[in-house]
Amino acid sequence: MTKQAAVRLPDETYARLKALSSRTGRTATYYxxxxxxxxxxxxxxxxxxxxxxxxxxxxxxxVHTLDDVERDLGLAD
Structure with a gap:
């Protein structure tokens, strides 16, 4: 199942999207x-x-320091 959503884009972004769509043959929706x-x-x-x-x-x-974690895991020198 798919849902539809409306998106408002700045003019420049929309123009770039349409140009990409035209060059590639894919829809703006695809991109x-x-x-x-x-x-x-x-x-x-x-x-x-x-x-x-x-x-x-x-x-x-x-929060825990690295020293605390190493000590708790038995990794401290």
Missing amino acids: IREAVEEHLDDLEDVYMAEQVIARVRSGQEP
Whole structure:
């Protein structure tokens, strides 16, 4: 199943997209879908990382030094 979404693009971006579509014979929709699928994982990772950073800065997320981890794993000298 697929869902439809509307996207507003700046004129220059739209022109580039249409030119690429014309040169390659693929639709603009194809390239929009490709871009979203390619970058969605990265965007999700950035969003989650920003949430963790905010929790660390507010003291709500525990942090561990490398020395602590090595000691807990029995790797410290």
